[in-house]
Structures are given as structure tokens and as C-alpha cells.
Amino acid sequence: MPQHEADRQLKAAASVSPQLAALLAGRHEDHSGRFRRLGFLIGGLALAVVILVAVTWVTKPSRRHHEPAVEIDRSQLLAPIKTERSASGEETSPFSGFAVSVETDPPGAVVSIAGALRGEAPVFASVACRGAERVEIRAEKAGFRAARRELACRADTLVKMTLRLEP
Numbered sequence: 001m002p003q004h005e006a007d008r009q010l011k012a013a014a015s016v017s018p019q020l021a022a023l024l025a026g027r028h029e030d031h032s033g034r035f036r037r038l039g040f041l042i043g044g045l046a047l048a049v050v051i052l053v054a055v056t057w058v059t060k061p062s063r064r065h066h067e068p069a070v071e072i073d074r075s076q077l078l079a080p081i082k083t084e085r086s087a088s089g090e091e092t093s094p095f096s097g098f099a100v101s102v103e104t105d106p107p108g109a110v111v112s113i114a115g116a117l118r119g120e121a122p123v124f125a126s127v128a129c130r131g132a133e134r135v136e137i138r139a140e141k142a143g144f145r146a147a148r149r150e151l152a153c154r155a156d157t158l159v160k161m162t163l164r165l166e167p
Helices: 003-016 018-025 032-059
Strands: 091-094 098-105 110-113 116-120 123-126 134-140 147-152 157-164
Touching: 098 110, 098 134, 110 123, 116 123, 134 157, 147 157
Parallel strands: 098 157
Antiparallel strands: 091 157, 098 123, 110 116, 110 134, 134 147
């Protein structure tokens, strides 16, 4: 297209729309940089909102429903076991079967009754034995000498004892 034809078309476009004439002449403003910055700003804000929501959701306290504390009905609790000192110096109490309650000094020693490991003191255990059979109670703790005691099995009795371990 000859130069004078292009000038004529440009003048005709300018009479219709100055913006169209500037665009055709290549003298228009390039807004792409401004829109690009605006796009980055909006995208950054959207990303910040997503991160904020995610962090809030992850760190929120549990929404489980917790029941209010209910007062404990103490009428259903067992009373402490009352013991009596026997002639041999043992603390005993009536019981169904034969059982042993073992505490240790210092606390937390491992207790075995009749050769069976029963756990850390204090231990309460029923013992299967007959007649006057002897039952060995043993307590061990690292750094202490083991404590040992023998009891005579007896019907319907609970024997309460404290084994003292020496360093």
C-alpha cells in the first residue's frame, strides 16, 4: 500500500476514533505492563488468602464436643482395706481366696509372686495355692539388693506387706 493511501486511511480513522488512529499509527500506549503488574498483585493476594486459610485450618483447636465434668459418685467406690496385725506381725484382712498386696520401699520395684512376674509395686494379686503351701514374694530394683519374703498360703485371707530394698 502506498504511503499516501496509508495516510488517508489514518486520517479517516482519526475522524472516527482517535484511539483507533493511534493504534493504527503505532503510537498508542502499551498497557500490557500495567495489566501484568495488576495480575501479579491480584494473584499474590489470592495466594496469601489461601495460605492464611490453610494455616488457620491446620492450627485451629479441635472442634470435638467435650462433656462437662460430672461429679464423681463416691458411693460406688470401695473403702480402703482395713487390716489387722496377726501374731506373726503380718497385716491381714478377710478376703475371698488368697491374695497379696505388695508395696516396696523405695517404690517402683518389680515384684514376682510364686515365681510369676506381677509388675511394678504396688501390686495386688490373687494367688492360687492350697493348704499351708509356702509362697515366695520377691522385689527387685536396679541399684538395690533384692528383697524376699515367704508367706504361708491360707484360705480367705489378704496379706498386705511392704518389702524394703537395701542399697
